[in-house]
Amino acid sequence: MAGIETKAGTGKVTRTDVARYAGVSTAVVSYVINGGPKPVAASTAKRVREAIKVLQYQPNATARALTMGSARLLGMIVPDSTNPYFAELTDAIAQAAAARGYAVLAANSRTDPETERQNTLNLVSRQVDAIIMATVLSPSEVAAMPVHGIPRVLIDQSSSVHGIPTISTDFEQGAVLGVQHLIGHDHRDIAILVGKDIDPARTDPRHNGWRKALREAGLREGPAEFTDFTRQGGYEATLRLLELQQRPTAIFASSDLLAVGALRAIHEAGLSIPDDIAVVSFDGTSESEFSWPQLTTVRQPINQIAERVIAAALSPASLGDHALLLATELVVRKSCGC
Amino acid sequence: MAGIETKAGTGKVTRTDVARYAGVSTAVVSYVINGGPKPVAASTAKRVREAIKVLQYQPNATARALTMGSARLLGMIVPDSTNPYFAELTDAIAQAAAARGYAVLAANSRTDPETERQNTLNLVSRQVDAIIMATVLSPSEVAAMPVHGIPRVLIDQSSSVHGIPTISTDFEQGAVLGVQHLIGHDHRDIAILVGKDIDPARTDPRHNGWRKALREAGLREGPAEFTDFTRQGGYEATLRLLELQQRPTAIFASSDLLAVGALRAIHEAGLSIPDDIAVVSFDGTSESEFSWPQLTTVRQPINQIAERVIAAALSPASLGDHALLLATELVVRKSCGC
DNA sequence: TCCAGGCTCTAAATCGCTTCCATAAATTCC
DNA sequence: GGAATTTATGGAAGCGATTTAGAGCCTGGA
Numbered sequence: 109m110a111g112i113e114t115k116a117g118t119g120k121v122t123r124t125d126v127a128r129y130a131g132v133s134t135a136v137v138s139y140v141i142n143g144g145p146k147p148v149a150a151s152t153a154k155r156v157r158e159a160i161k162v163l164q165y166q167p168n169a170t171a172r173a174l175t176m177g178s179a180r181l182l183g184m185i186v187p188d189s190t191n192p193y194f195a196e197l198t199d200a201i202a203q204a205a206a207a208r209g210y211a212v213l214a215a216n217s218r219t220d221p222e223t224e225r226q227n228t229l230n231l232v233s234r235q236v237d238a239i240i241m242a243t244v245l246s247p248s249e250v251a252a253m254p255v256h257g258i259p260r261v262l263i264d265q266s267s268s269v270h271g272i273p274t275i276s277t278d279f280e281q282g283a284v285l286g287v288q289h290l291i292g293h294d295h296r297d298i299a300i301l302v303g304k305d306i307d308p309a310r311t312d313p314r315h316n317g318w319r320k321a322l323r324e325a326g327l328r329e330g331p332a333e334f335t336d337f338t339r340q341g342g343y344e345a346t347l348r349l350l351e352l353q354q355r356p357t358a359i360f361a362s363s364d365l366l367a368v369g370a371l372r373a374i375h376e377a378g379l380s381i382p383d384d385i386a387v388v389s390f391d392g393t394s395e396s397e398f399s400w401p402q403l404t405t406v407r408q409p410i411n412q413i414a415e416r417v418i419a420a421a422l423s424p425a426s427l428g429d430h431a432l433l434l435a436t437e438l439v440v441r442k443s444c445g446c
Numbered sequence: 447m448a449g450i451e452t453k454a455g456t457g458k459v460t461r462t463d464v465a466r467y468a469g470v471s472t473a474v475v476s477y478v479i480n481g482g483p484k485p486v487a488a489s490t491a492k493r494v495r496e497a498i499k500v501l502q503y504q505p506n507a508t509a510r511a512l513t514m515g516s517a518r519l520l521g522m523i524v525p526d527s528t529n530p531y532f533a534e535l536t537d538a539i540a541q542a543a544a545a546r547g548y549a550v551l552a553a554n555s556r557t558d559p560e561t562e563r564q565n566t567l568n569l570v571s572r573q574v575d576a577i578i579m580a581t582v583l584s585p586s587e588v589a590a591m592p593v594h595g596i597p598r599v600l601i602d603q604s605s606s607v608h609g610i611p612t613i614s615t616d617f618e619q620g621a622v623l624g625v626q627h628l629i630g631h632d633h634r635d636i637a638i639l640v641g642k643d644i645d646p647a648r649t650d651p652r653h654n655g656w657r658k659a660l661r662e663a664g665l666r667e668g669p670a671e672f673t674d675f676t677r678q679g680g681y682e683a684t685l686r687l688l689e690l691q692q693r694p695t696a697i698f699a700s701s702d703l704l705a706v707g708a709l710r711a712i713h714e715a716g717l718s719i720p721d722d723i724a725v726v727s728f729d730g731t732s733e734s735e736f737s738w739p740q741l742t743t744v745r746q747p748i749n750q751i752a753e754r755v756i757a758a759a760l761s762p763a764s765l766g767d768h769a770l771l772l773a774t775e776l777v778v779r780k781s782c783g784c
Numbered sequence: 785t786c787c788a789g790g791c792t793c794t795a796a797a798t799c800g801c802t803t804c805c806a807t808a809a810a811t812t813c814c
Numbered sequence: 815g816g817a818a819t820t821t822a823t824g825g826a827a828g829c830g831a832t833t834t835a836g837a838g839c840c841t842g843g844a
Contacts, residue, residue, distance in 0.1 A: 120594060122800060133824045138802055145803060149822060164592040169572040170511045171800035174829050179508055179572075189540075190732070195533045199554055202527075211568065213551050216537055230549065234507045234517075254502040256458060339736040368736045375738045394528070398677040398706045400713045400738045460830060471794045476832060483833060487792060509830035512799050 121165045130159035141167060173235065182212045182421055183231030185224060185241040186264075188337065189216040191365055192393040193408070194242070197263075200414035201240065208422065210237070219244050219337070221306065228253055238421035244306055259424035261417050266313040268431035273424075275416045275432045279390075282406040282436035283317025283360065286388040289404070289438055290358045291325045293386060293445045298322065299330040299356035301345050301366045303337035314362040314390060330356050335366070342369025350377050357385060364391040367403055371443075375400075382445035392439055404444035406436045459503045468497035479505060511573065520550045520759055521569030523562060523579040524602075526675065527554040529703055530731040531746070532580070535601075538752035539578065546760065548575070557582050557675070559644065566591055576759035582644055597762035599755050604651040604769060611762075612769035613754045617728075620744040620774035621655025621698065624726040627742070627776055628696045629663045631724060631783050636660065637668040637694035639683050639704045641675035652700040652728060668694050673704070680707025688715050695723060702729040705741055709781070713738075720783035730777055742782035745775045 127134040132152060139148045140156040148156070159165070173179035182205050186194040202212040213236065217224035221244055231239050232255050242264035243250050250262075250269050260272050268274040290298050300318045305311075315332065322329055333348055335341035342365060349356060350373060361367035367389030374385050381387055381401055389396055392407025412434050420432075440446050465472040470490060477486045478494040486494070497503070511517035520543050524532040540550040551574065555562035559582055569577050570593050580602035581588050588600070588607050600612040628636050638656045643649075653670065660667055671687055673679035680699060687694060688711060699705035705727030712723050719725055719739055727734055730745025750772050758770075778784050 120800095124800080134801080135803075135825080136823060139823090142802080146823080147821075152822075164594070166567065166571045166592070166594065168512075168800050170508055170517055171829090172802080173508045174506075174512050174800080174831090175802050177829075189537050190530065190533045192528065192530065192533070195528045195530070199527050202554065211551060211553070211572070213549060215549070216540065229504065233504045234549070254504070256502070256504065339732055343736065368733075372736050372738060372740070394677055395706075395733065398681065398710050400710060402710070458830095462830080472831080473795080473833075474793060477793090480832080484793080485791075490792080506830050509799090510832080512801090512830080513832050515799075 121163045122168065123165070125163055126156065126159045126165045129163060130156045132156060177235075178237050179235055180210045181234065181236045182210050182418075183227075183234070183236035183239040183241075184212050184214045185217050185227045185231070185239065185243070186214065187217050187219040187224075187242055187244055189214060191337070191363075192395050193364060193391045196393055197408075197410055197413065200410045201417055204414045204418040208418065210418075210422070212240075217244060219306070221245055221249070225253065228255065232256060232258055238424070240417055240421055246307055246310075259421060261420045262431075263413065263417060266431060266433060268429060271429045273420050273429055273432070275413060275420055276434070277408040277413065278433035278435055279313035279362075280317035280320065281433070282390060282408070283314040283362070284321045285436060285438050286390060286404075286406040287318050287321035287360050288325070289440070289444060290360060290386060290388055291321065291327065293358070293382075295358035295386060296327055297330050297354065297356045298327070298358045298360060299349050300332045301342055301349075301359060301361040301363075301370060302332060302334055303341070303362065303366070304334035312362060314360075318360055337363060337365065339365050339369040339372075342366030343373045344369070346370040346373035350374070350379075355385075358382075359385060359387050361387060361389045364389050364393045364396045364403065364405065367405070367443075368395060368399055371399055371401075371403075382443055386445045387443040389443075392437075396439075397441070399443075401442035404441045404446065405439050407439050408436060409434045459501045460506065461503070463501055464494065464497045464503045467501060468493045470494060515573075516575050517573055518548045519572065519574045520548050520756075521565075521572070521574035521577040521579075522550050522552045523555050523565045523569070523577065523581070524552070525555050525557040525562075525580055525582055527552060529675070529701075530733050531702060531729045534731055535746075535748055535751065538748045539755055542752045542756040546756065548756075548760075550578075555582060557644070559583055559587070563591065566593070570594060570596055576762065578755055578759055584645055584648075597759060599758045600769075601751065601755060604771060606767060606769035609767045611758050611767055613751060613758055614769065614771060615746040615751065616771035616773055617651035617700075618655035618658065619771070620728060620746070621652040621700070622659045623774060623776050624728060624742075624744040625656050625659035625698050626663070627778070627782060628698060628724060628726055629659065629665065631696070631720075633696035633724060634665055635668050635692065635694045636665070636696045636698055637687050638670045639680055639687075639697060639699040639701075639708060640670060640672055641679070641700065641704070642672035650700060652698075656698055675701060675703065677703050677707040677710075680704030681711045682707070684708040684711035688712070688717075693723075697723060697725050699725060699727045702727050702731045702734040702741065702743065705743070705781075706733060706737055709737055709739075709741075720781055724783045725781040727781075730775075734777075735779070737781075739780035742779045742784065743777050745777045747772045747774065 140153050215227040238259045240261045247269040262274040302312045333345035335345035389403045389405040392405045396403035396405045461475050478491050553565040576597045578599045585607040606612040640650050671683035673683035727741045727743040730743045734741040734743045
């Protein structure tokens with residue numbers, strides 16, 4: 109127990125300790141650990157490995173990061189980490205990153221521009237290898253952030269920002285898919301629930317998709333309710349919808365969260381889903397599968413996104429600065445009336 | 447634009463660049479940034495601050511971490527990061543940590559012991575200042591992990607592990623609260639849905655609480671269903687419950703996730719909640735507030751937990767190795783029959 | 785005029801790791 | 815048998831920051 113231990117009790121075992129224990133130089137320890145640039149004799153390597161095991165040595169990733177210029181760390185910023193969609197996406201991305209030896213440091217901007225800026229600065233300061241972000245900032249603000257050459261990948265928005273690759277679901281196409289399904293059920297009066305953007309000039313592509321599907325079917329635009337991107341927001345917006353003179357017969361919710369809020373409002377009004385009001389949502393999180401009734405939803409290809417995002421983040425040059433939009437899939441369940 | 451820039455185009459601005467630009471030594475830059483150990487003349491400080499602004503210098507946190515021996519980083523491991531309870535808890539903890547200048551690196555063990563071990567090793571290697579974990583390992587396995595003195599804080603389990611502080615909700619008390627409420631509604635046949643542990647010998651304290659409340663009320667133990675800690679798990683377990691000869695009139699679900707699955711199963715069976723079967727859940731996530739009907743739930747004090755956990759993680763000595771159990775609160779909504 | 789004592793600021797060591805360069809030992813080739 | 819390789823190891827520089835020890839320069843008092 110005594111003897112070659114490290115400097116009494118700090119608990120830190122460094123590569124120097126291993127080298128001393130194995131009777132080699134620190135360089136050799138590195139070679140063994142990394143299959144390093146130089147070869148090591150089998151017998152020596154064995155001694156080193158034994159020392160590592162005995163001392164329970166773990167390389168100091170911080171020091172390694174300093175020399176290598178990479179901490180094998182990716183930063184991620186989302187506007188609401190408790191939104192199941194972002195929780196699932198973050199998890200999928202972390203999973204894909206882990207498969208390549210990277211960890212993901214996730215931050216929550218709480219839909220606040222200032223917090224997002226601070227998060228970004230923090231990640232830059234921590235020298236992450238790339239930043240994956242669903243931004244609430246305007247393109248010009250995003251472009252202006254001092255990231256000192258750290259590559260960024262934008263997610264969850266269809267429009268690309270000059271010089272920054274974007275990978276996202278094709279929101280517009282997805283919305284078209286969902287609304288068309290509702291139209292197929294003979295609904296003529298289809299409302300939409302959409303998150304309100306900080307920037308009123310910006311319009312949610314799902315909103316455009318809804319418009320487009322309606323227009324193509326020769327239907328008039330139903331009511332559009334803008335609200336917070338939360339269950340509560342969906343609930344309140346739907347309450348407003350229900351008070352309308354001419355109540356819509358169907359609602360397209362641009363998020364599962366919003367849809368779940370909508371379901372509650374409709375239930376409370378004593379109306380039946382889908383008979384009185386049909387609902388189609390967007391996202392396809394697990395929550396949508398267990399609501400009552402089960403939500404028919406436009407599923408985002410989370411795993412595909414995760415794979416593409418990681419690929420882009422890890423080889424910044426591979427993707428241009430254009431937006432790569434991935435197709436959605438309609439998951440038919442009960443809330444649409446099928 | 448040209449001139450004093452850094453080594454052409456790498457994008458990295460180091461303290462050396464700032465020092466050169468300001469015409470001082472690198473030490474002075476440190477002093478200015480940190481209000482450092484030595485004072486700096488006002489005029490010099492101003493020059494340095496200007497250089498920092500012009501060059502958009504951001505200290506390299508990795509290098510700082512190496513010298514300081516702390517990256518101001520906390521590690522966290524949960525068994526399922528997409529479970530809304532853990533998502534909300536992680537967020538609250540990250541929030542509390544951020545208020546003290548720490549970031550949280552979260553990992554998902556997917557309820558897999560081996561993954562949890564790897565996550566732990568990874569965090570140790572990254573020199574996090576502390577590890578906050580909801581473990582799926584046995585106490586002895588936890589104790590045996592080579593963490594080299596990195597403090598750990600256990601969460602989400604009532605029993606403490608020798609030498610490691612634990613902060614958690616008082617699950618047993620919470621379960622008693624929930625079950626008593628059901629008993630108050632004259633239910634005599636109350637089932638429980640509980641997550642199945644990897645270690646069959648371990649018993650969930652909520653299970654004990656349910657037993658205790660029943661016993662104290664002189665009621666016989668209703669059926670207990672063990673299942674995966676997911677919505678799907680709750681759904682399947684409830685299906686089994688519904689097929690029972692003597693169907694329970696109430697269900698206590700030891701998690702919102704499980705309860706949501708239960709609601710769907712009950713709805714599908716054409717039964718009414720709470721008239722045919724009442725449900726009380728555990729956790730109190732936002733999801734429970736928007737299910738149909740709204741779930742009466744035993745709320746975990748997430749923010750309190752977060753505060754305590756961060757305090758414990760940041761001053762390891764402050765808390766002994768005992769378990770600090772926080773009280774729950776019953777949130778009465780609709781699923782209980784009130 | 786000189787020197788003590790304050791202020792500022794610089795030089796240099798250090799954190800743990802990677803890797804280039806050099807060196808020593810072992811092997812091969814005439 | 816000695817030179818030329820090949821193979822295995824060690825020394826030391828450097829990554830970007832913090833911090834200690836100490837070097838100049840001023841000021842003021844004797």
